[in-house]
Amino acid sequence: MDLKEERDLVRKAKKDPQAFSELYEKYYSQIFGYILKRVANLEISQDVTSETFLKALKNLWQFRWQNVPFSSWLYIIANNEIVNYFRKQKGKKISLEKITEPMSADNIEMEFMEAQEKLEKHKDFLKAQEKISKLDTKYQEVIVLRFFEKKQIKEISEILGKKEGTIKSLLHRGMEKLKDYFFETL
Amino acid sequence: MREEDLIKKLEEISLPKIEIKSHKERLSLALIKKYPPERKRAEVFNIFKKLVPAGVIAVILFFFIFNNLNSQKYNLVKAKEIALQNNEIKDWLQQGSTIKDIKVIDGKAYILIEPPEAKKEQREPTPASLKSEGVFQENIAEEEKFGGALAEVDIKEKRVSSIEKLAPTVTNLIENKKEKALEIANKSREVEEIIPEEAEILDINVSTPKFRLSKEGDSVSVIPETETEEKASIIYQSDGNRWEGKINLNEERVEKVNFLGEIQNDATIDK
Numbered sequence: 420m421d422l423k424e425e426r427d428l429v430r431k432a433k434k435d436p437q438a439f440s441e442l443y444e445k446y447y448s449q450i451f452g453y454i455l456k457r458v459a460n461l462e463i464s465q466d467v468t469s470e471t472f473l474k475a476l477k478n479l480w481q482f483r484w485q486n487v488p489f490s491s492w493l494y495i496i497a498n499n500e501i502v503n504y505f506r507k508q509k510g511k512k513i514s515l516e517k518i519t520e521p522m523s524a525d526n527i528e529m530e531f532m533e534a535q536e537k538l539e540k541h542k543d544f545l546k547a548q549e550k551i552s553k554l555d556t557k558y559q560e561v562i563v564l565r566f567f568e569k570k571q572i573k574e575i576s577e578i579l580g581k582k583e584g585t586i587k588s589l590l591h592r593g594m595e596k597l598k599d600y601f602f603e604t605l
Numbered sequence: 606m607r608e609e610d611l612i613k614k615l616e617e618i619s620l621p622k623i624e625i626k627s628h629k630e631r632l633s634l635a636l637i638k639k640y641p642p643e644r645k646r647a648e649v650f651n652i653f654k655k656l657v658p659a660g661v662i663a664v665i666l667f668f669f670i671f672n673n674l675n676s677q678k679y680n681l682v683k684a685k686e687i688a689l690q691n692n693e694i695k696d697w698l699q700q701g702s703t704i705k706d707i708k709v710i711d712g713k714a715y716i717l718i719e720p721p722e723a724k725k726e727q728r729e730p731t732p733a734s735l736k737s738e739g740v741f742q743e744n745i746a747e748e749e750k751f752g753g754a755l756a757e758v759d760i761k762e763k764r765v766s767s768i769e770k771l772a773p774t775v776t777n778l779i780e781n782k783k784e785k786a787l788e789i790a791n792k793s794r795e796v797e798e799i800i801p802e803e804a805e806i807l808d809i810n811v812s813t814p815k816f817r818l819s820k821e822g823d824s825v826s827v828i829p830e831t832e833t834e835e836k837a838s839i840i841y842q843s844d845g846n847r848w849e850g851k852i853n854l855n856e857e858r859v860e861k862v863n864f865l866g867e868i869q870n871d872a873t874i875d876k
Contacts, residue, residue, distance in 0.1 A: 436640040443636060447629050455623060465628045469635070476636055480647035527627045534623045541621045547614075566615040591608075598611050 420445070426484050433480055442489060443472060450493050456567040457501055457559065459548040461534055467504050471497045487577045494578040498560055550600040558593030561586055681707050684714030684758045691765040694718065694756060702751065706818040708825045713766070714758040715825040717818050720751050752776070753816060755827050771827065775814060778829060782811040786837035786852045793859040796850055800862065804843035811837040811854075836860075842868070 420428070431438035450471055455464040474496050482492060539545070551559055560579060564570045572590075576583045684707055688694050694716075698704070701721030708715045752775035757767045786809055790796050815830040835854035840847060847865040852858070 433644075436637055439640060440633065440637065443633060447632070448624055451624065451629075452622065455621060461623070461625065465625065468628070469632050472632060472636055473639065476639055476643050480644070480651065530625055530627050534625050537623050538621050541619055543618045544620055547618055562615075566612070567618075567620055594608050594611055598608060601611060601614075 422486065422488065425489055429479075429482065429484060429489055439476065439479065446490055446493055447472070449490060450497055453494065453563070453568055454497055454501065455538075456544075456548065456563050457497075458504075459538075459545055459552070461531065461538060463504060467497065467500045470500045470504070474500065491574070491578045494564075495580070498556075498579075502556060550597060553600060554593055554596055557589055558596060561589045562593050562597065565590055677709065680709045680714060680760055683760055684709065684716060687758045687760070687763050688714075688716050688756055688765060691756070691768075693768060694754075694765065697751060697754070700751075702753075705753075705816070708818045708820050709760070710820065710823055710825060712759070712761050714760055715818055716756040716758060717816060717827060718754045718756065719816070720753050720813070752813070755818075771816065774827070778814045779811055782814075782835070782837060782854060783809040785854055785857075786811060786839060789852050789854070789857050790839050790850050790859060793850070795859050795862050799864075800841045800848050800850070801843045804841040804848070807840040807842050807847070809837060809839050811835075840865075 428438055428441060432442055447468070451464060451468045454467045454471070455461065458464055458467065471493060475493060478496075551562055554562070561575060564575045564578065565572075570578070572583050572586050576586045579586065581589075685704065688704070689698070697718055697720075702718050703721070704716055705719040706717040751770070751772070753771040755769045755771065756765055757769075758764070759766045787806075812835065816827050817830050819826050819828045837852045837854055839850045839852065841850065842848075845868050847868060849863045849865050851860045851863070853860050
């Protein structure tokens with residue numbers, strides 16, 4: 420889907436819930452994956468992803484197309500929601516059951532446990548993420564987007580609304596700090 | 606560890622590709638359920654957003670007008686207050702004069718003071734007043750003292766900056782009216798037939814002109830009020846008899862000639 424098609428879909432999504440569902444289908448995995456790489460916790464990832472898409476729906480009618488992918492806007496919301504989660508909502512779970520019909524708890528639990536097992540297998544990732552999470556949020560954002568989301572500097576600058584030079588500098592300083600953390604443990 | 610090594614290390618990390626389908630489905634359902642109320646809310650918000658600028662303008666306009674009206678009202682009250690502290694004006698008002706009109710321009714108020722109405726009415730001749738002409742003359746003399754005035758009040762300095770008496774203007778206007786009344790009477794056949802040629806004119810009564818303030822740009826002027834019915838009366842006397850000719854100045858005609866009766870010999874009457 421090119422930018423023009425995506426712009427039309429976003430426009431349509433403001434009138435048609437089906438079009439919004441298409442956007443959701445397209446970006447759910449990407450946003451969930453990004454949040455998971457930022458927090459390395461499945462439960463928090465689910466909560467923050469839910470909050471991100473609910474916020475996106477709430478603000479969809481205020482969204483102005485600025486020739487950048489819709490995902491950039493979702494990343495911005497996700498970043499804010501991660502910060503919000505740890506600042507205000509720590510421990511406060513978002514219950515989708517309150518909004519939707521409850522599903523079989525057994526199935527959900529089983530699926531969750533399988534996902535948890537999968538996550539635990541990525542030991543290197545969990546170790547690296549633990550160190551990244553010690554950095555300031557501004558460094559966490561650029562490092563995760565650059566090395567885990569494989570985004571280009573230009574894309575990161577669009578997502579974070581900062582100049583490319585600023586992103587490079589943040590990346591460099593973040594890596595310097597991260598190097599120290601890695602050095603401590605190695 | 607060098608930065609390049611760290612970059613390489615990070616790039617080589619095997620990343621989790623996890624998806625929890627049940628969460629995705631439940632969230633999808635939640636979003637579909639929340640879509641209509643959110644859309645409605647957004648529409649209401651959009652209408653509100655459009656109405657806000659209009660509302661703000663309306664509120665500003667309302668306050669501007671309200672403030673303006675209030676400050677005008679305040680200035681009028683203040684000007685009246687200042688004027689009432691002036692002894693001359695205070696005396697006129699105590700003698701029955703009234704404040705007819707106030708206009709405010711650039712921090713200055715112009716106050717028109719009108720002489721008492723009752724005194725003017727006394728000028729209308731009656732047979733009784735004719736019998737005691739001395740009192741009648743006295744009334745005229747008193748009224749000539751004050752024929753109205755225009756006071757200028759400096760609101761900022763809280764003082765009456767000038768008082769202009771309208772007596773000369775009033776006298777001129779009265780004289781003009783008298784001349785006109787006489788001219789009409791002299792041309793009237795009714796007067797010619799009823800009143801003896803040798804009759805002398807004792808008095809010509811005309812109504813005292815009323816004034817109002819007129820605001821033109823940055824200045825205020827006193828102008829006479831146009832009267833709907835301007836009337837005059839001329840008192841004639843001949844051989845101890847008196848007549849009154851009533852004249853309509855607007856229509857330029859004599860309305861009636863009344864015989865007022867014979868004059869008794871009174872010590873107070875010289876003539």
